[in-house]
Amino acid sequence: MTNTGELLLEVQGLQKSFGERLVLNGIDLQVVKGEVTVILGPSGCGKSTLLRCLNGLEPVQGGRISYSGQDLAGPQVNWREVRQRIGMVFQNYELFPHMTVLDNILLGPLKVQKREPKEARQQAEQLLDRVGLLDRKDAYPRQLSGGQKQRIAIVRALCMNPEIMLFDEVTASLDPEMVREVLDVILGLAEQGMTMIIVTHEMGFAKSVGDRIVFMDQGSICEIAEPQQFFTQPATERAQHFLDIFQY
Numbered sequence: 001m002t003n004t005g006e007l008l009l010e011v012q013g014l015q016k017s018f019g020e021r022l023v024l025n026g027i028d029l030q031v032v033k034g035e036v037t038v039i040l041g042p043s044g045c046g047k048s049t050l051l052r053c054l055n056g057l058e059p060v061q062g063g064r065i066s067y068s069g070q071d072l073a074g075p076q077v078n079w080r081e082v083r084q085r086i087g088m089v090f091q092n093y094e095l096f097p098h099m100t101v102l103d104n105i106l107l108g109p110l111k112v113q114k115r116e117p118k119e120a121r122q123q124a125e126q127l128l129d130r131v132g133l134l135d136r137k138d139a140y141p142r143q144l145s146g147g148q149k150q151r152i153a154i155v156r157a158l159c160m161n162p163e164i165m166l167f168d169e170v171t172a173s174l175d176p177e178m179v180r181e182v183l184d185v186i187l188g189l190a191e192q193g194m195t196m197i198i199v200t201h202e203m204g205f206a207k208s209v210g211d212r213i214v215f216m217d218q219g220s221i222c223e224i225a226e227p228q229q230f231f232t233q234p235a236t237e238r239a240q241h242f243l244d245i246f247q248y
């Protein structure tokens with residue numbers, strides 16, 4: 001497939017080991033602005049590790065990550081600065097339990113980005129409204145359902161005005177009835193043209209939200225295809241086997 005848009009993120013030959021164990025074995029990936037890339041693959045193939053490397057949460061042993069043309073390899077990279085442009089949402093929300101919803105959301109904009117409080121608060125409230133949770137702004141995380149916590153975690157990342165969002169199995173801890181409300185927020189972001197990389201086990205969602213499916217196995221990318229192609233005629237046996245397991 002040819003990418004014609006503006007290249008936002010480029011990964012070349014990325015290698016990541018934990019001790020002796022190589023878990024990412026030469027990953028090449030390009031992400032174009034406004035595109036939704038969905039990463040699929042069996043448990044343990046390295047999907048989460050790849051996202052964590054893209055956000056500088058894991059040091060890498062080889063290869064290049066370049067973001068908007070800026071090389072992110074090497075010890076001199078200021079990941080604190082880079083992370084402001086890359087929003088990440090995790091499986092387990094990672095909200096601070098002792099802070100209200102609004103304070104959780106405003107922590108980054110005020111402490112890290114040093115934004116003007118009134119303006120940041122206005123944006124936080126607009127985003128909360130968008131995900132239907134403005135009335136919970138003074139609640140504490142323990143008073144919220146899993147789906148609500150995850151929507152707050154998404155708002156918290158969005159309030160930093162990132163250029164790209166990374167989602168790591170954000171519905172995996174949720175009861176089935178709460179999965180939809182979170183996926184709908186992400187679908188809304190896709191409609192607005194947000195650039196996203198999404199790791200998920202929700203096949204229907206992957207098919208509807210993805211511009212491209214990246215299928216990984218054993219630390220490598222096996223296949224990159226448009227969803228229609230991937231879900232009807234995967235090019236590799238491994239991908240077919242994976243889809244069979246999901247009965248998709």
Ligand SMILES: Nc1ncnc2c1ncn2[C@@H]1O[C@H](COP(=O)(O)OP(=O)(O)OP(=O)(O)O)[C@@H](O)[C@H]1O
Nearest residue numbers: 018019023041042043044045046047048049050169
């Ligand atoms: N901090 C760590 N230390 C050692 N090994 C790790 C660490 N994190 C991940 N691994 C190993 O790296 C491999 C890839 O893990 P990763 O979590 O990236 O897989 P995944 O594809 O996201 O799996 P899942 O779908 O189950 O979340 C696994 O074998 C895992 O055990």
